[in-house]
Amino acid sequence: MTSFNADDIRQRVHADFPRVVDMLTRKIALRSVSSQGIDGAHMRRSADFVADELRGVGIDARVVQSTNPDGTAGAWEVVGSRMVDPQAPTVLLYAHHDVQPVPDAGAWDTEPFVATTVGDRLYGRGSCDDGGGIAIHSGALHALGDALPVNVKVFIEGEEEMGSPSFIPFIEAHREEFASDIIIVADSGNWAPDVPSLTTSLRGNTTMDVSVRVLRHPVHSGQYGGPVLDAHTLAAMLIASMYDDRGDLVIPGLLAQEPVGGLQRDLDEASVRRDAAVVDSYRMAGTGSLASRLWTKPSATVIGVDGTPVDDSFNVIADTTRFRLSVRTAPGQRPEEAQRAVSDFLVAHAPHGAQVQVTALDNGMGWAMDPDTEVAKDALAALREAYGVDPVNKGEGGSIPFIPELQRLFPAAQVLATGPEDPISNAHSLNESVSLSGLRNDVLAEALLLRSLGR
Template sequence: MAALTADEIRARVEGDWDRIIEVLSKKIALRSVSANGITAEHMKRSAEFVADELRKVGVDAKVVQSHNPDGTPGAWEVIGSHIVDPDAPTVLLYAHHDVQPVPDPSAWDTDPFVATAIGDRLYGRGSADDGGGIAIHSGALKALDDDLKVNIKVFIEGEEEMGSASFIPFIEEHQSDFESDVIIVADSGNWSAEIPSLTTSLRGNTNLDVTVRALTHPVHSGQYGGPILDANTLAAMLIASMHDANGDLAVPGVLAEEPIGGLQQDVDETSMRADAGVVPGYRLAGTGSIASRMWTKPSVTVIGFDAHPVDGSFNVIAPETRFRLSLRTAPNQRPEEAQAALADFLKAHAPFGAEVEVEPGDNGMGWAMDPNAVATRDALEAMEEAFGVAPINQGQGGSIPFIPELQRIFPDAQVLVTGPEDPKANAHSPNESVSLFGLKHNVITEALLLAKLGK
């Protein structure tokens, strides 16, 4: 039988479109907020819904409860497979069925748990992150149907938004359910709703808690102020010492990289400033392309600071303070290496000889795509055929720790990171939405990609 053409796949997706939107709409209505309890009944119900929908498109899917590293019950996971030929390539499809909370429904223009179409976008919590990923997998498998030429394995996770605590134990207990030649992670997004992207890299992440101490007890600022600086000021000096005059992080041993696979198009500064809500007079920190600064160069952020509130403050010199640093690392640097380098730098740059103590926190490895892999080439071709325009690859400044863990456990698998989001998706925020144009073409892309991988 001749292979399906792009037009045939496109026609099949068009014919199945109402079902795909119905699946996504029902998924939004399930309120699968893992923050309300990963082991709770509503999360089990969400997993069972996904497993049912996967069975309708040929996957022998089941719901299994994971276990945390300490042995306590973990998330409700969906695993399954569809084996067409033991000798054919095997593709693992990943998405997650849990969603972010909605702390303030009044901040939404629509009911966050009722799928609402406005123009080209479908609004609702999880419409993009990551109900859209589930819809893509469902639509692509339905489009190929009996013409599928690759073996399929699926893993739909139930606690991605909570940090994936049980992820590694679950893989280790079910390793045969994950072994594959290609892994498609549908939890990222495109350059825009109309321009597709492969995600080429993810930064790693590491945290440090830093204590700065100048005194053994508080003293009066009028009596001792001048020769003795308060701990908050000393901490500010220490924090500022990490950056050079251009705003680049200047810590020896903390590495920087250029965009993986080359930079096809830089991030538009005007759009970036508008999306981030940058005040008009602020000059962007750092040098080089904005893309490299956001995707592959390191960045450090003070995410917590212990200081007396302004209200109720009084005239004393703070003897010590503590702050937490979040360091985003270049995709290929080991986070523990960067963490140690930053800790050494901070202790060596203690202002005026103040005591500086550093307590290391958690580490998450970054990830870089193999731009020369066969699966990468197939994915880029599928994107251009589906969308009708050349893809613009992009890195992500954030971290998805389970991807490098997958790559570590299955080093021979080619990992592709795709997804339904675009710059207007507002994932994790009020008015989350997915582009209907983008979603449809993402489904066509994945079907085309699976067809190419089966040749």
């Protein structure tokens, strides 16, 4: 087998990078929006495209349609492998080929499904989430070529942006195609375009619908207003009761953690405020490091409210209202436990004796990496070599529930979360983009890591 040193691999990555960018450009144009139908023809075209590209870098890839838990047709998945040595470690490379929708293309500065380069960034829906992950795997496999020292399995999912409803049944039906020693999930990101990161933790998530009732039917606000508060006001009081005056959640049983592996560098508040478009007058809620508040402490967000639109309102006291609560949980807490804690708290704190009913919805477990393993150290060394600076590990406030599910199904496998995003990538939002220099470094880092894992 041919062997490449680090300089050889770097040169091969740089020489191949125009192909990687061209592939990403063509991928963006496919408009693989899974919310428009995970089993649709457009998603099949996207899966076929990815499978073809993987074959071009030595992977025996094919497209398989999953089946939803209710028996209906599911997503178009791409699976493949390349086995080089039965004694070598096996690495599973994960990314997803579906993308978020674009509700208002006119709000973008560029055409969302036309890859556009501006300076060092490539703009387009899916450029980072997760076309960039596919690009990393493709570039790394091409760079190693016949010198690939590990067995590789590949899974490119077709429904990640829809919550992966058929993910677990699909894996359970194809266990042999996923069994591996190391799993690299290229669906996360870096501290900055020029500062790499391993993602050390992901928060879990639990959702619930909360109904607040004060009347059996609406009544006139002039006749009864005062002693009878409307359901919307009572709901607001109930929501506010979850917090103290500093903005910390005060729900017993809702756990908080500090950053996994220790806090190497706190987040810059000015940057967070700018990236999140926070108004100047707002004071950030909570206490402790900003990193812990975003990565490992719980948060609660009202993501939906039932109510009469202002233009259609008239003088009545609302008898009932409902809101949907999304709670991000500490990486190590079972979401079912957090769900019970929040539900019990809301019922116990019903304002003025209003009727509060909580309906439990979805749960997703968080995840924390073991930062002391040899695999993690190899990954950090590869990032350091590729970027020329020390990595800064970070957590993610969002959730990727399939990672703990993979860990549950394959408990002996070690999981690494990497990826092409950075703080200005705007995944899921307007003007999504990826840093081209950062993407090239990510390709190099994964190639160097695969070489190291082969030793």
